[in-house]
Amino acid sequence: MDKPLRGKRILIVEEDADFRCRMENFLTELGAVLRSAADGTTALRFLQYSLPDLLICDLSHPDTDGSVLVEYLRSQGSKLPILVISATQNMSDIAQMLRLGAQDVLLKPINEMTRLREAVFECLFPSMFTSKINEEEQLFQDWDALAQDPQAASRLLRELQPAVRQKIAACRVSYRQLTAAEQPGLVFDVAALSENDLAFYCLDVTRAGDNGVLAALLLRALFNGLLQEHLSGSSQRLPELNSLLKQVNLLLRQANLHGQFPLLVGYYHRPLKSLILISAGLNARLTIDNHQYQLSNGVPLGTLGNAYFSQINQHTDAWQCQVWGAGGRLEIRLSVI
Numbered sequence: 001m002d003k004p005l006r007g008k009r010i011l012i013v014e015e016d017a018d019f020r021c022r023m024e025n026f027l028t029e030l031g032a033v034l035r036s037a038a039d040g041t042t043a044l045r046f047l048q049y050s051l052p053d054l055l056i057c058d059l060s061h062p063d064t065d066g067s068v069l070v071e072y073l074r075s076q077g078s079k080l081p082i083l084v085i086s087a088t089q090n091m092s093d094i095a096q097m098l099r100l101g102a103q104d105v106l107l108k109p110i111n112e113m114t115r116l117r118e119a120v121f122e123c124l125f126p127s128m129f130t131s132k133i134n135e136e137e138q139l140f141q142d143w144d145a146l147a148q149d150p151q152a153a154s155r156l157l158r159e160l161q162p163a164v165r166q167k168i169a170a171c172r173v174s175y176r177q178l179t180a181a182e183q184p185g186l187v188f189d190v191a192a193l194s195e196n197d198l199a200f201y202c203l204d205v206t207r208a209g210d211n212g213v214l215a216a217l218l219l220r221a222l223f224n225g226l227l228q229e230h231l232s233g234s235s236q237r238l239p240e241l242n243s244l245l246k247q248v249n250l251l252l253r254q255a256n257l258h259g260q261f262p263l264l265v266g267y268y269h270r271p272l273k274s275l276i277l278i279s280a281g282l283n284a285r286l287t288i289d290n291h292q293y294q295l296s297n298g299v300p301l302g303t304l305g306n307a308y309f310s311q312i313n314q315h316t317d318a319w320q321c322q323v324w325g326a327g328g329r330l331e332i333r334l335s336v337i
Helices: 017-029 040-049 066-075 091-100 114-124 126-141 143-148 150-159 210-232 241-254
Strands: 009-013 033-037 054-058 082-086 104-107 165-168 171-177 186-192 197-204 263-269 274-280 283-288 291-295 310-315 318-325 328-336
Touching: 009 017, 009 040, 017 033, 017 114, 033 040, 040 054, 040 066, 054 066, 054 114, 066 082, 066 091, 082 091, 082 114, 091 104, 104 114, 104 210, 150 210, 165 186, 171 186, 171 197, 186 210, 186 318, 186 328, 197 210, 197 328, 210 241, 241 263, 241 274, 274 283, 283 310, 291 310
Parallel strands: 009 033, 009 054, 054 082, 082 104
Antiparallel strands: 165 171, 171 328, 186 197, 197 263, 263 274, 274 310, 283 291, 283 318, 318 328
């Protein structure tokens, strides 16, 4: 049996005994050497004696907050990878842990261990995931400064735009802006979730002033992780994108980003040839062969406490989608390789 974590020493700090045991058993099967603590005080004692290869810790403990562990390690000059697992829904808590030097934050509940495995691999083998890690660090290290400098935030957003043509998850994906503009209008991003599926979104940043660009940066940093959580927590093979949009709407409010944020999210599963499109505030027209399907715009995120959206599902191995709103028009194309 393959043991990709053979010899890797991991310290788990988790108050919940059942969840701690699940993580121990899962990571041990992958070859890791585990040590565990139920509280922060015990973990600090372990860390003062010997450093592992990876620290996995909950954000809150009955005696010592998880941030204390992170601050202690960084104050000692340690670059030990740190993975935080927490039930928090507060964006400021997540941003604080990333600023302090945590590599990643996973949100509970984690019903399946696939997302944990991927996060552990990213922490222990960073050269395999350099682009993603650098992007998130770049966004969160200077979050406060970006909030005070809209022009710098806009420049960073332009620098982070994906290639207009690429091959991901065994698919050819391309996009183009059909309305030229120097300032960000419709912001697009796409990424593979595995070798079998990918996700993308289009956000109109023009209807929330400076907060639109900050929302785009926030979504870029957290989108894939949020979607992975919804996939791992679902008994179905496809995600519930409506739940994802509700969570994004909540995160925008918790980050004190006010305004209207028209958003379209898409998910494509290559083996099933299944495409899901869901919109909260953007119009879309899907073309498959000679057939067209219209997606009504719904209500932009940030408008109301709840998210209201429209959705379509189709099965195809090649499609084209035009998306439009106040910020312009975008065309997305995908075909299976």
